Amino acid sequence: KEKNSSQEEFLQAATEILESIAPVFEKHPEFQENAILERLVEPERIIMFRVPWVDDNGKIQVNRGFRVQFNSAVGPYKGGLRFHDSVNLSIMKFLAFEQILKNSLTEMSIGGAKGGSDFNPKGRSDGEVMRFCQSFMDELYRHIGPNTDIPAGDMGVGGREVGFLFGQYKKLVDGHVAVLTGAGLEFGGSLVRKEATGYGLIYILDEALKMRNETIKGKNIVVSGSGNVAIYAAEKAETYGAKVLAMCDSSGYIYDNNGINVDIVKEIKEVKRGRIKDYLKYPNTESAQYVEGGIIWNVKCDIALPCATQNELSEESAKILAKNNTKYVAEGANMPSTNEAVDVFLKNNMLYLPGKAANAGGVATSALEMAQRSSRIQWTFEEVDAKLKTIMVNIYHNIDNAAKKYGFEGNYVVGANIAGFLKVANAMLAQGVV
């Protein structure tokens, strides 16, 4: 704690994980004898660098770039790049730390990393975004590679940014190397990667509900965010017969008792790069309302899907969900609920699927993208989607079994952390003190 005293988000993520894996250490004294925990919380490498670029007015801008290569015991570093003005070292470390266990849960051979910059692509022209991405890659390229570190997208990094980043990487190394996932379909990308995190979230939720003789059909859902994860979670939930009542961005939320039309949200966010309040300008949205600055969790629902950002769901909001009889919370975002909010979910016996398990579909499909690229074969949409579903169903049973085995039945915070940790710890043990 002292070493990382100003890194609030990292300490929050680490505290949650370390507390919940304590029971493992009673059964495995060898982990303590080999300082697995002390080594696990220390990143293998952190790269921080200057990213200078020229804006459309000819003015020089300077941002800060990061890559946290946290743990490579299980496989090469893997994790997204985030471009958002809130990005700092603490946020990078928390995301990379969570990624270690998430990647382990996918059962693919991938280690944990995260990177990004405090650059915000919102409101920037395509030319500015391209020049920024090129400058970012001018430094990052020497630290990544298909056997060392394979970044992907995250907040603020979608198909456009991955394209620019890849173009510069290819130029610098003079090779068409599979070094970034989330690539365009024309240059090595995989079908379903765009949809994977949101779809995967619904697949794991569906499995958890099935085990309780429940279904998604007929449920009212609130999805926070309106980005990549939120859109495809909402889309899949609607195909399962649920009604999505509300979605948001950082300015406010839209609400419609008749259900949100996800195609309009897609058009606003993916094509126009607009704001969620623009929803009301579209035809047949008369029954919708926009609440500027409102807290989306005040909307009564059966299922809450936080898909925006870290710490967006506070203890207070969790209490409102509990009061409104929300029974299920599944996280599409990384650490969207504060630790206090999670305590409220567990105390109220709500089904709670933490992000590290519930949003693992994105990185799992990235690993499927890597497999397709190295074998030079492209699977169909249906093939990738079926594999994604199998992975999410397996993750559910894996975390459920781990929770039961350690005496915490139904507690998926403990289940996900223990199931993810064991593989990493055993790999570290096998590889000696490195």
Ligand code: NDP
């Ligand atoms: P996007 O950038 O596509 O979308 C993020 C959305 O969240 C935007 O609608 C944004 O609105 C909104 N948002 C951001 N901050 C806030 C806030 N404080 N309050 C309300 N809304 C907010 O990102 P993604 O959808 O890719 O990522 C969302 C989350 O999912 C992140 O936590 C990410 O780490 C996680 N994740 C993403 C994966 C992926 O495959 N993309 C994989 C696994 C996890 P605005 O436009 O106003 O900023």
